[in-house]
Amino acid sequence: MRFRPDFRWRGVGLGTAGRAAGWTFGMIVITQLTILAQNNVASLAGRDDPSIAVLNVSWLLFMLPHSILALSVATPFFTRMSAAASAGDLGSFRADLSSSLRTILLLVVGGGAAVGAAAIPLAAFFSLDPNTVVGISSVLLAYLIGLVPFSAMFVLQRAFFALADTRTPFFIQLVQGSVAVGALGVVAFVIAPARPDLVGVAVAACTSVASVVQAIVLGVVLRRRLRGIDGRRVLVRLALFLAAAIVAILVGVGMLALLGGFSSGFAVADRFSAFVSIVLVGGTVLVVYALALIAARVPEARAGLSPLRRILGRRPR
Known part of the structure; x- marks a missing residue:
């Protein structure tokens, strides 16, 4: 089935590069304003509370599976989707979108599981202070709740970009920013006065909630525009x-317990032991995750190894 992309959908012209750049710049502005709001709310935890620093470190850890896995997989798929949109090939466009979503979600779920199970030694690698370890690991887990929708949102946005539409993602980004600011308002006026120690976790949870909303809205709008995005198969996978x-997480947490992660033992004794624990716990989670997918005969499991091997510098067989 072939179609003609509506590059002037709702007034967006393919040749108006300046207007497209303007919508993109607007998205960046909204993102920066949201980050500013997050930092301001995080500062309500108190002058001596390291909430902003904890949020920054936790965000970097959260971004690891997305940056390493999602970005490397999404780039070639974006090129293919752009070519399909230019050729008016709706079938190929939807197939590439579905394949990219399933492959990226397979990888980021596994990567997120490994990071989540190793959250305590990861935090200990940055700081050996027990309170900071608890703070970083708790905030990291709150961020990880939104990892799947965050990566899905990244792919769905690129689908709009492949259709030469930056206007629609701008307005959806505006919705996401509004949800985030509204949730941060609840944190500022309800949680911060009563439990300032929970401000960092609450701010991270607001980010996750906003990512969920943005991913859902992007998916619904894109589904209507393309008359389907293979959503049922993506959700089943x-x-x-x-x-x-x-x-995999249950096995990894068991490994962490054996390493003393919950009892001030080896896993959090020093940075070297924390690093060893990260490798052992994270590696265990990844192995169990892969074996579980293979045992379940998930079709994407074999395909998902191909980009992972390229990332690791190995040639797929």
């Missing part, structure tokens, strides 16, 4: 990925 991740 995601359920399988999450089930495998739960099994």
